Structures are given as C-alpha cells and as structure tokens.
Amino acid sequence: MALLTYLDAIRLAMLEEMQRDPRVFVLGQDVGAYGGAFRVTAGFLETFGEGRVIDTPISESAIVGAAIGAALMGMRPIAEMQFIDFISLAFDQLVNYAAKSRYRWGAGVPIVVRGPCGGGVHGGPYHSQNPESYFMNVPGLKIVAPATPTDAKGLMTSAIRDPDPVLYLEHKFLYRRVKEDVPDGEVLVPIGKARIARPGSHLSIVSYAAMLHVALEAAEAAAAEGIDVEVLDLRTLLPLDEEAILTTAAKTGKVIVLHEATRTGGPGGEIVALIAEGAFESLDAPVVRLAPPDTPVPYAPPLEEYFLPNAQSVGKAIRALYDY
C-alpha cells in the first residue's frame, strides 16, 4: 500500500506500464523536458529517453494524428492534451480515424488520449471544461473518468492495455486534493464498471469525477438528518454501466444524476433516459439532474462558485427528493 495523490497514481500507472511494455510511449506539449504542465510526467524523460517521451508542437490534431499512426504501426501511445479543453482541435482525428478504424479497416487503434478536465480552480472558460458528452455519441470510443487515486491508477492501466482508443479524463481539481492508499503492484480497474461509493436506501446519486466527492459530502450531511443516500461512482462514461445504474434506481426509486458538465446535452440526459426506459416501474419520483447552468465556465470566483454544484445545492436536492 502507498499513500498516493490522484496525480501520483496516474503517473505511477504510466511509469509501470512503460517499464513493463516497451511499446508504450508518451507524447504531448511539454511532457518531456518540462515534465508536463502539471508535472504528471516528471522524471519520464530522464528515465525513458527522448525516444519514448516526445515534446510536440502545439497542435492537438498532430498529436492525436501521430498517435493514431504510431498505434497503427504497433505502438501504444499515450497522447496528452495539455488541457482537455483543446481536444476539440483533435476532434476529427479522434472521431473519424481513431474511433472508426477497427470498424472500417479491421485495424484497432490502441491509443490513450488523456488530459486534465474540469473546473473549480479559477481556470476560466478554456481551462475548465468537461468534454465527455461530445464523444459519448461516437461508437468506437471509450471514455473513463476516475474519481479516486485507486481508480485513476487502475483505469490508466486498463486504458493503456485496451486495444481500442480510450479517452482518459483526469479531473484537475482532484490532482493533489485527493489522496488514498493504493495497493502496490498491478491495479486493474475494468473499463465499463461502476462502483458503489456509498451504499444507501432512501435515494441514489449517480455521479463521477470531482462531483463524486461533492455527492459523498452531501450524503454524509444527509445521513445526520436520517436520509440514507446511496452514491454510485460511474468511473466509465462510455460504455455506461447500465446494470449498475438500473440496480441503484430500482433499489431506491429516487435518483439524482449529478455531473459537472453543463446541463443541456450533458451525460445526465443519457443516464436519465436509461433509467426511464429500464427502471420506470421502480421509480417513486421523477429522476433529477443536477448540473451547472448552460454557460461557459466563469472565471470570476464568485460566479464560478455559483456555477458549480456543491454539497449545499446537492443537499437541497436530496431533501426535496426525499420529501417527494
């Protein structure tokens, strides 16, 4: 066991895989000499050399394109988007090449595209986004969003070993704020499986990434008032763990879907639709979505604070749903 931050866990997973498998390499802006804008790849250049730690030009499209090419040639690239917000520049490469390669040509593209997402750090509109919903509608991609160091390590390992493209969303707010004991050695968390972060009986919160911690905080506060909240950590967004989602919905009959991506067109709609289709007869109340309003992420701290869901706003929703 080692006490690792979320960021340490990601770094360690990549390090161990690079040690284990010579085909694995990293590329991205400032990943080499600088060690990564957030220091995730600190020490990698010294350990693995220029051949496996590549500082790229500022071109996300080129980064992902090169990764796709390398993957088609048998390598296992980990492509970093310095801020996941800029993945929009690599959209075509991901959606039209990486995602469809196996379907179209029978050639898998085992790349990992990773980057820091999310707000709460005064990053403003271009350094705080959560892009998962743009890609959830793309068959051929997988999307993971860990909330804990153990899941961060386990999902990174699984992502690197996965034969198909995986979008790995690491939430920057959690980088150094979340620490836990992570088992030594190989940690494998399966892609596509959610986890009950807190069992409960009165109502469920389905969430992931930074909002998972908000959900847990609100659940603890609710417990003091006698409301027993179950919290499901999705961990993977594509494919969603339908079984876990429907099981918790059927168990409590009352569900809150909580995410940091903005409301309209966010992942919440998909999850609520699944629940309505598959758990309708078990519902004792309408399914509730909690998400920030439909605006770019504000920079001004009071606005950002208002924008993001927090334990109080979730607490209010919990009480209202409990009373329904």
Added chain:
Amino acid sequence: MTDVIMPQMGESIAEGTVTKWMKAVGDTVERDEPLFEISTDKVDAEIPAPASGILTEIRVQPGTTVSINTVVAVIGAAAAASAAPPAPAPQPPSPVVPAPPAAAPPAPNPAVPTAAPVSAPAAAPVAPPPAPAAPRPPAPATLPARPTPPALAAPALVPAPVAPAAVPAPPPIAPPAAQAAPVVPPPPAPPAARDDARPQADMSVDELRQTRSSPVVRRIAAEHNVDLNAVTGTGISGRVTKQDILTHLEGRTASAPPAADVPAPAALGATAVAPAVPVVAPYRPGERVEIIPMSPIRKRTAEHMVLSKRISAHVSTVWEVDMTRVDHLRQKYRQAYQERSNVKLTYLPFIVKATIDALKAIPVLNSSVEGESIVFKKDIHMGLAVALDWGLIVPVVRNAEEKNLLGIAKAVNDLAERARTKKLKVDEVQGGTFTITNPGVFGSLFGTPIINQPQVAILGIGTIEKRPVVRDDAIAIRSMAYLSLTFDHRIVDGSDADRFMAHVKKGLQEFDENAL
C-alpha cells in the same frame, strides 16, 4: 340587571386592564356580542356580553386595571334604557371567540390591529365577515410530512397544506379498521376522487399525483389489489409514496380483513383515529413574522410527537428516589473508571442498570402493541435521548441487558460523543425498546416525556440535587431525584408502572457495589 365582570383569563391571572369599550352607555347589546376588550399578562381578549339588553353603566374606563371579578359594567333590561339615544341598527352576532387570539375561519377584519378575532366597530352596521377568500400569505404550501423511519409504526401526519381560509367540510373519516396508519387531517383541496376514468390530460399535477402517484406505487398497488384511495399519502401533494403503501400493506397483514364501512370500535392497534383537525391559522396577514422552514429532524420530531400522543394512552407517574448511595459509589469509583478504562462514570449508567433490572422483572414495560396483541421484546435495546444543538436524537444501546455497568458506561459515553459529532449510523438510532430521557440536565424537577413509538414507556430523570428529607423521624440532607415514568395505559396499568418504578427505586437506593 346583569353585572359585567372582569373575567379571569388564566389560572394565574389576577387582574386585567380594560382597553376598549365596543359599546357606549345606552347601546343595545346582544348576548355574546363583543362588548369590551381587555389586556392581561397572558392574553388580550375580546369579552362578550353576558346578556342581552341595554348597556346602562360603564364603571371602568379604558386604561384602568382591576382585579378579576370586578364589576366593570352593568347591562339593564331592554325596556329600562335611561335616556339612551336610539340604538343604532343592531349588530349581527359575529362569531366571538373570547380566549385564544388565533383566528378561526373567516379571515380577520384587517381594521382591528389587536389580537382579537373579528369584531365590528361599535356604531357602524357591519357587513358580513369578509369572504374567506382572503389569500393567506404564501406559507410553506406543502410541507409534506416525511414518512417515518422504519422503526416507527405508521406514517406521519400531513399537516393540512395551506389553502384559502375556507376549509370545506372535511370528508367523512372512514379509515378501514385494517389501516395501520393514523387518519390524517384531510387535504384542503377537495381530494381527487382517485378515479382513473378521467383523462389524464384533464388532471392537474396535484390530482395526477394523488390518483396515479408513481410507477412503483401503482405497481405495488396492482400487485396487492390495494385501492390507493384507502392509503394515507404523506408525499408531495398528498400522494401515496412507496413507503406509505408498504406500511399500509404491513398494517393490512397484521390486522384482519379489509375495509369495513364502520371502523372497528377503537381498535387497539396502531390505528389512532383522529377527529378532523380544524385549520387554525398560525398567523394573520400583516402580522410581523419570520418564517423559517423546519429542518428534517425538526419535522420528524414534530410529526412523531403528535403521532405518539395519538397512538398511546399517555399516563405519567412520578417517584422520588434517594440517589445518595449512587452518589457515593460514583465518587468512590469515578477515578478508577477514568484511569482504568477512560470512561466517565456519570449517574446515567447506574440508572440504566437499575432500569434494565426492572424491565427484566416487569417485562410488559419492554414491549410494543400490535393490533390486539402485546409484543414482548426479548432483548432490551435502551434508547438514550440526547439533546443536540440541531435537535433531539435517541441513540440506542443494543442488548443493554448483556452489559455490566462498565459496558453500559462505555456505550453511553461512546454514543453521546458520536451523537455530538454526527457520527452515528442509521441503525444506531433505530430499534430501541425502552427510552431514558434526562429533562433534569437543564434543571427540570421532573418531566412528563412523550413515549417513543413503538415503545410503551419512557423514563425521565429529573435534576439530582440535595434536599432535606425525613429519615428515621429526623431531617437529613440527601441527594434526591424525581424519576417520572410515562407509560402507555393501553397495556401498562398503574400497578405495573408502579411496581416497575418501585424496582428502579430500590435498585438505585440499594445499588449493589459488586456491580462496579
């Protein structure tokens, strides 16, 4: 000739001040018509005329304070008017409520700023009371009651949601005898007939919730052949929640067959038939108030307290206990307990121990009522009421009968600490079979606590203090406490209660030092 006197508004009130006369000398008065207003220590009130006639004499002017029963005015027979001006059009009798200032339906006349209900200014012909359409300020419209946690027998009451002051005649209350839930005050909106024949598009959201509730509730109702009309709804808009219907089903299997038209004569079970509770406005338009929504714990406490009173036949018996021996043992062993086991030895573990022993001897105090049966509980799960900043909570020491004094002291310390730091688990505040509460900690001599359903008794500990008492025909100073037991007279008779208390008293006064 009738004397009009200063009334006594409350037991401890000795005088009152006349603040206003609604009639002048020579006016005709009708019996029960508001005649004058007074102000007392406790309440301001309108006082009705005790007889009809002519007001012949006013002896006490506004602003004057007199003792109760003082004659303040005289009403003479109608013909004996002495040089009085012709009376103005007789006032229509208004609904007069002398005492509590709370307004009954018809909205109060806004022209009268006092706490009095509707009154007519003396000389003017009075229009009929304003139509009850006066909109109430938007009070918390539906503070839907919360279904009680599983430990309690039945769902809580629905506080009658706010509506225009005219509450229609409550629908007749005909709970099926089998229904486990207490009947609640009727929702003011004429409850939807729950007749699914009407097209859904025509129904309002409230009606849809009342008639169709939710998918899971419909499913359960269909599976068990339950008519949703027969189930008390505690959810939003008065709908039947999942918990409501599940509780209803539990009650149905517990007692016998289905909806009788005539409720069985006072079924002993958890059924508590409540008469329709008239809506009494908590405040009037224009009154200065601050409305703060109740916290969930407050709501639950409120619901449980009235529910408990409706379910059980509450009787309290108070016993005086000499705590000197316990005091002595406490002093003697306190340090040892602290040093050896890091446990604070308070009075409570001694009381808990004595209570457990008494419960073993008179087990009906550790039971519950189910329908027409008494459920004797084999285990003693001792609830200990704790008053926290944010509300009342009752953590439970499970299987207290298996613990010795040290074990009890440890459990008490631990639960209290975790209650304060909000670290109790949900199952630690459920499942108690008897409760001990401590009104004495705040100085009360003794309390008359409310039973924690579904238990049948609760023991209150009064303040422990030195008092002079008689021992062997001499005055001695002893550490004394009043212990009060509230018990459910449905199954616990006075003799049981007193035998129990005698056991507790003996247990404390002759506490076995070997137990420490």
